[in-house]
Amino acid sequence: MKSLLQRLREPVDAAFLAAFRMAVGAVLVCAIARYFLHGWIRAYYVAPRVYFPFYGFEWLRPLPPAGMYALFALLGVLAFGLMVGAWPRACAALFGGLFAYVQLLDRTHYLNHYYLVCMVCGLLALMPLSGVASLDARRRPALAHDTVPAWTLYTLRAQLLVVYLFSGLAKVQPDWLVRNQPMRLWLGTSAGARALEILVPLDVLAALSSWGGAFVVLCCPPLMLVRRLRPYAYAGLVGFHVMSGSLLTIGVFPWLMVLALLVFFEPDWPRRWLRWRAASPSSPAPPATARWVLPLLAVHFLVQLALPLRHWLYPGDVLWNEEGFRFSWHLKIMEKQGQARFYATDPRTGVRWELRGDDLLSDKQAGRMMTQPDLILAFAHVLAERTGLPGVQVRADVRVSLNGRPPRPLIDPRVDLAAESDGFLPKRWILPMEESP
Template identity: 35%
Template sequence: MRFAHKGWIEDLYITPKFFFTYYGFDWVTPLSSTGMYITFLVMGISALLIALGLFYRVSAILFFLSFTYVELIDKTNYLNHYYFISLVAFLLIFVPANKNYSLDAKLGLTKAASSVPAWTINIFKFQLGVVYFFAGVAKVNYHWLFEAQPLINWLKHQSDLPVLGQFVGENWIAFVFSWAGCLFDLSVPFLLSIRKTRLFAYLAVIFFHVVTGAMFPIGIFPWAMIVLTTVFFSTRFHNLLLSKLQVSSVGQNTIQIRSITKYALIIYILLQLLIPMRYLLYPGKLFWTEQAFRFGWRVMLIEKVGYCTFYVSPESGSYKKIIEPTYYLTEQQLKQMSTQPDMILQFAHHLRDQYKDKTIIEGDLEIEMGTPQVFVDSKVSLFNKGSRTFIDPSVDLAAQPYNLAPRNWILPYEE
């Protein structure tokens, strides 16, 4: 409903002429205008049915598929909390969330139960813990802790905030927020897991997310985390809450985990632990190269802007044609692409395919392109420290493979 109301379905999935797909998902393409609106309608209805616990299993599958499909169309729109929702939606497919207080149970569509396997609760605790902990690990870097970047730049624009507005312009506040945010993320999943510190930790969760939600445009993420974190509370807490709502209570678990489920959980847990750490396989400064940057829970850690000028040249190299990216890309796509090497490479390959075997007429000249070369003049500023050349302008990007290998045509960052 939000996407439709704000016109984002049209702007993000119908208007663009080109889409930046994820590696391995080039086959994911947008549907027609009607098809995209139907996809969002299916997403909304399935979400409502999950909330009601009606036709739960089918609804969970439909929601996961529709939501994740939309997110895979264009990496321009990547956000950590969209990735998080896809993961939670995937887990919802397999857990018995409709066994007690649901219309499925009330209507006899599923056998009601007051006990569930412990893993069906603990897997969500683990997933939330991963988000918090790796967000904290990502903050253990020089820019965040010793330069208070990017907060020191962002907070200067928050002077209209109630109470905090008169202080946030001070540099020391940015350092306090940076260190407090790092310590909070690193410790909160463990404090939530300990009964004696759980209430204190949850109050910290509320404060942290209310403040960040008020200060920054990060959508539903703060509110989702506040609500979902209650999964750390005990059975007794939830029974007390449900009794206030006059709902039948949930029981303690006594159910054994099946072997196939055990191995599936081990694989899932290992993936969630390894994916955020894959950046260690790549050389260079992570915030500069952004290789393996996504899916690592690096939330609001970077301030980076840039611009690109592309050139298409025939095989002979005797001529260069300047390409205007705005003809192919929306403003949002251009903004994101200008600082992300994999997107720059994808666009260069798109230009190669567009001009391959074409003839360009310039005045009296007819230029046969053959298999064209594509070069880019790219300048990027990291943390507002001045523009630097980002991509080696002498490298023919059209000839560079699009894969997961380190990209040696990204110029090193120099202080």
């Protein structure tokens, strides 16, 4: 243990951390700009009449419209501050916290790479970020230092390895490897894939993409730790991300990973590749590491390893019931389409009627709600409250298609969802998936 702690505290070149900080900040600036350019702030956090906050965070509410726009403007400023190194630790901490608040407001907008952004910002907030290529170091030369503790390097590498490990393991299943789904569905609607169909049939392209993607995601990240194989592994991962970013709609995630993976190269790579100023022999020692940092990181990675495994505690297929699906790095492995109808029953009179809530949800909210059981439950409670009748019962007829299968019932239509509550226990009212012939 002493040897391990000594190795974690050994000084390494701080150039890698400066480059990582700048790359993450630049990608986040672009990500926030996309919210403004695409009108997502209004569409996601101003216009909706109903929100689906995460379990345990039902008390969270969006700010007034002007407040939400101001919040995203502040996020852009914080991302820029992180990029240029102006109070970067504070910028990382505030960006991560505020962005987490935005994501907790509505589960329908959950994306794995937004979760990764929150994790990375939290980790960066623990690290000495001002040493190299920062406005802080230029403003206060005493803050400049050419080395950082080695745990900063190992922490960022470990976080990325966790993402790739569980993303790759999630692809080792029949839909992905045997049926080549949902890749076949996605490529069928991709303009880039249709252009390639002249050279490669769609079925062949789907099989190559499925098997190649699983192989690259599982095998290349560990090979990044082997110095001789690192350039080839990096080339494979860059090719994978560029191809997936070109053929599929994944936002900034592929470009974030292409830049983040540079952390696996030797920590002085920016000095050698970009001709940054060489480390000064008189550079101050790396900042001391607080005693609580390493135990906190140990807890963080224990949680990171446990969360993706929790779906094994639930019966059934996680792609179907989605219990334990979020925060598990199940990246782009399923496509679901659904239809849902809700019915109310007045227990005093026995009268039954259909509930219509089309005017309450955006198209994106409705699409996600009709395939995710916890959102169906939450919407059933919204509809029950909207009737204004005490003790009203709400049942749902929901049929969902998973990865191109024929639609199957998802929710037990006999269960009064208005009487059910959300939580971490298995939801017995989710029907098991019946395999189609």
